[in-house]
Amino acid sequence: MSKRDRFKSVPMPKQPPHERIRNFNEVALGYTEEQALMEAERCLQCAEPQCVKGCPVEIDIPAFIKLLREGKFREAIMKIKEKNSLPAVCGRVCPQEDQCQKDCVLGKKGDPVQIGRLERFLADWEREHGVELPEKKPYTGKRVAVIGSGPAGLTLAGDLAKLGHEVVVFEALHEPGGVLMYGIPEFRLPKSIVQAEIEYIKKLGITIKTDTLIGRLYTIPELLNEEGFDAVFIGTGAGPPIFMGIPGENLSGIYSANEFLIRVNLMRSYLFPKWDTPIKVGDKVAVIGAGNVAMDAARCSLRLGAKEVHIVYRRSRAEMPARKEEIENAEEEGVLFDILTLPVAYYGDEKGWVRKIECIKMQLSEPDETGRRRPVPIPGSNFMMDIDTVIVAIGRRPNPLIQQTTPGLKVNEDGTIVVDENMRTSIEGVYAGGDIVTGEATVISAMGAGRKAAKSIHEYLMKRKK
Amino acid sequence: MYKIIEKRELAPGIKLIKVLAPEIAKKAKAGQFVILRVDKTGERIPLTLADWDQKEGTITLVFLEVGVSTKKLGRLNKDDVILNLLGPLGNPTEVKDYGSVCVVGGGVGIAAAYPIARALKEAGNKIVSIIGARSANLLIFEDEMKEYSDEIYISTDDGTKGYKGFVSDLLKDLLVKGYKFDMVYAVGPALMMRAVADVTRPYKIKTIVSLNPIMVDGMGMCGACRVIVGGKTRFTCVDGPEFDAHEVDFTELVRRQRAFIEEEKKALEIFERGELL
Numbered sequence: 001m002s003k004r005d006r007f008k009s010v011p012m013p014k015q016p017p018h019e020r021i022r023n024f025n026e027v028a029l030g031y032t033e034e035q036a037l038m039e040a041e042r043c044l045q046c047a048e049p050q051c052v053k054g055c056p057v058e059i060d061i062p063a064f065i066k067l068l069r070e071g072k073f074r075e076a077i078m079k080i081k082e083k084n085s086l087p088a089v090c091g092r093v094c095p096q097e098d099q100c101q102k103d104c105v106l107g108k109k110g111d112p113v114q115i116g117r118l119e120r121f122l123a124d125w126e127r128e129h130g131v132e133l134p135e136k137k138p139y140t141g142k143r144v145a146v147i148g149s150g151p152a153g154l155t156l157a158g159d160l161a162k163l164g165h166e167v168v169v170f171e172a173l174h175e176p177g178g179v180l181m182y183g184i185p186e187f188r189l190p191k192s193i194v195q196a197e198i199e200y201i202k203k204l205g206i207t208i209k210t211d212t213l214i215g216r217l218y219t220i221p222e223l224l225n226e227e228g229f230d231a232v233f234i235g236t237g238a239g240p241p242i243f244m245g246i247p248g249e250n251l252s253g254i255y256s257a258n259e260f261l262i263r264v265n266l267m268r269s270y271l272f273p274k275w276d277t278p279i280k281v282g283d284k285v286a287v288i289g290a291g292n293v294a295m296d297a298a299r300c301s302l303r304l305g306a307k308e309v310h311i312v313y314r315r316s317r318a319e320m321p322a323r324k325e326e327i328e329n330a331e332e333e334g335v336l337f338d339i340l341t342l343p344v345a346y347y348g349d350e351k352g353w354v355r356k357i358e359c360i361k362m363q364l365s366e367p368d369e370t371g372r373r374r375p376v377p378i379p380g381s382n383f384m385m386d387i388d389t390v391i392v393a394i395g396r397r398p399n400p401l402i403q404q405t406t407p408g409l410k411v412n413e414d415g416t417i418v419v420d421e422n423m424r425t426s427i428e429g430v431y432a433g434g435d436i437v438t439g440e441a442t443v444i445s446a447m448g449a450g451r452k453a454a455k456s457i458h459e460y461l462m463k464r465k466k
Numbered sequence: 467m468y469k470i471i472e473k474r475e476l477a478p479g480i481k482l483i484k485v486l487a488p489e490i491a492k493k494a495k496a497g498q499f500v501i502l503r504v505d506k507t508g509e510r511i512p513l514t515l516a517d518w519d520q521k522e523g524t525i526t527l528v529f530l531e532v533g534v535s536t537k538k539l540g541r542l543n544k545d546d547v548i549l550n551l552l553g554p555l556g557n558p559t560e561v562k563d564y565g566s567v568c569v570v571g572g573g574v575g576i577a578a579a580y581p582i583a584r585a586l587k588e589a590g591n592k593i594v595s596i597i598g599a600r601s602a603n604l605l606i607f608e609d610e611m612k613e614y615s616d617e618i619y620i621s622t623d624d625g626t627k628g629y630k631g632f633v634s635d636l637l638k639d640l641l642v643k644g645y646k647f648d649m650v651y652a653v654g655p656a657l658m659m660r661a662v663a664d665v666t667r668p669y670k671i672k673t674i675v676s677l678n679p680i681m682v683d684g685m686g687m688c689g690a691c692r693v694i695v696g697g698k699t700r701f702t703c704v705d706g707p708e709f710d711a712h713e714v715d716f717t718e719l720v721r722r723q724r725a726f727i728e729e730e731k732k733a734l735e736i737f738e739r740g741e742l743l
Contacts, residue, residue: 172683212552213685217489240687240701252722255690258689259688262687267510268507278730280726352718353725401686
């Protein structure tokens with residue numbers, strides 16, 4: 001071990017591309033114990049750790065790595081769980097390269113410590129060796145309603161349950177987990193792992209009510225005034241998909257990424273007809289957009305039998321919002337990248353199924369308000385692409401249902417909910433966090449918001465008489 | 467888990483189930499729908515509420531067995547359970563006193579039109595109902611509709627009961643005879659609703675239809691149910707399900723309803739052979 005180059009990280013085994021594009025099994029296979037120990041050995045145990053500052057939930061990273069390399073896996077995972085109730089999820093889908101690993105001292109000369117992979121190793125180890133529950137504070141008699149069982153809601157629910165409050169989580173879909181279940185594909189985040197993490201949070205004493213759409217079945221005022229809740233947290237996440245509004249966009253064969261991924265992940269369409277929900281993917285697929293969701297959709301398409309999958313993106317490679325790792329995975333699997341390309345219209349056959357996209361080439365001009373160079377069309381550069389499936393992955397708006405059915409709830413112009421620095425909304429006792437506040441962001445930032453709101457709700461409840 | 471406490475066959479292939487769902491029954495309003503899943507591998511099926519009873523804590527659903535999902539649902543009996551049930555969904559019918567309203571129901575859509583007719587009647591409207599089916603033995607909810615109708619007209623495609631022809635033809639006859647309606651409500655197959663819209667357009671009668679596109683989540687997340695209304699893309703599940711019939715692009719609606727027809731056919735063949743059980 002001493003011979004190892006300290007600046008090189010231990011690579012994580014992956015399913016080879018030619019094999020994995022034929023199955024939905026997890027691509028990254030995780031460290032073995034030996035590999036985890038070897039990687040943990042690289043950590044410098046800095047006196048002023050930069051990694052912790054990069055973590056939205058402030059996990060004591062050097063401490064858990066130290067425990068790991070001493071072979072104290074149980075203690076190490078409990079150290080993580082002081083701050084993070086979903087480590088198996090975060091170890092897989094957090095953008096560590098932009099967070100904890102970004103300012104790792106080793107990263108200045110070589111590879112940063114692979115914190116995410118170590119977190120994943122410990123979470124998986126614990127799942128195999130039995131989960132231990134942390135201590136719970138005595139029951140406070142306070143009841144909290146949580147709307148949405150995605151990363152924000154689950155984190156908050158776990159935190160508040162540990163503090164002794166009664167927590168009921170309302171989920172509109174038939175399975176809890178939010179985007180972890182319906183959005184992120186099996187090959188990147190196995191559903192059995194999400195379910196195991198949810199089981200853990202349930203064991204902390206929370207109730208999850210699925211098939212319950214707040215805003216229709218109960219409104220927030222009803223939860224507070226009739227159903228006996230002392231506080232409400234809104235963690236409803238991102239909602240309706242954005243379409244470009246170009247001609248032909250409602251042809252059959254054009255899916256929003258949301259529809260496509262809900263069919264594949266939540267409804268298990270890849271097992272059709274054994275599972276009842278169908279999906280249809282042609283030979284040539286175009287995915288519009290280049291975020292993580294676009295990469296997920298592209299890689300699902302390959303696994304569903306597409307022969308050629310294109311990412312169609314109006315900016316250049318440097319501006320792609322997806323994680324580098326996901327772009328590389330997609331590329332390894334054979335996804336093609338049509339950059340500086342913008343769809344302008346779709347054309348269908350006599351049955352109304354999409355057959356062609358008309359695109360225009362773009363060039364980059366001066367930076368826009370996001371700091372990225374603005375793409376502008378090159379006049380006369382229009383061209384046609386033969387395609388028989390399109391997945392539009394250009395983002396989502398906040399779901400408006402809660403806002404529409406909650407009088408007095410302050411909402412921003414873009415539909416997101418207004419909160420103060422303590423995640424309080426304009427209504428007393430009502431808090432919000434995650435994508436419904438920030439617009440589309442990451443799993444971990446939603447968890448960070450959930451943690452912060454939990455703290456704030458706890459203070460509110462304990463101060464409140466009754 | 468939601469228990470079925472009553473099941474009846476209303477006509478060949480058309481079944482009624484009454485399901486224990488007190489929370490939904492308490493909140494249900496005319497024009498709304500639910501989404502259900504029969505079992506773990508099931509599809510999410512949207513169904514318009516045909517009735518509900520707050521005291522009993524039940525909702526009533528009527529469905530036509532067309533594919534694997536509805537056939538699976540049809541095989542359930544009294545005391546069996548449905549795994550998932552979500553609702554009420556969609557915007558309720560705008561119920562007020564319009565004056566004279568014609569409620570048109572076609573096929574299994576009559577059951578969905580029934581709560582609308584009832585709510586409008588109770589709001590003081592004069593209700594003229596037109597209900598129709600392919601054939602007399604497929605006509606459902608006649609007595610229910612009669613109860614809330616001032617006048618009721620029946621049509622069958624083959625003439626085995628009432629007027630021979632489509633409900634839209636019958637509506638046209640009434641209009642030609644001088645009937646005046648302040649509003650027309652139509653619920654049924656897309657092509658029937660389009661025909662009704664075409665009949666009322668020249669008379670400039672405000673016409674509302676309840677659309678039935680493919681849906682997945684039913685709460686505005688996926689966009690599978692998008693339709694063009696007045697030149698704009700709307701989501702049926704959250705913006706509807708009721709829209710101004712004269713603004714709806716029915717051609718596109720029908721086309722999108724058929725998007726998975728080959729897959730559905732294939733699945734049904736396998737199901738009928740008993741291989742999926």
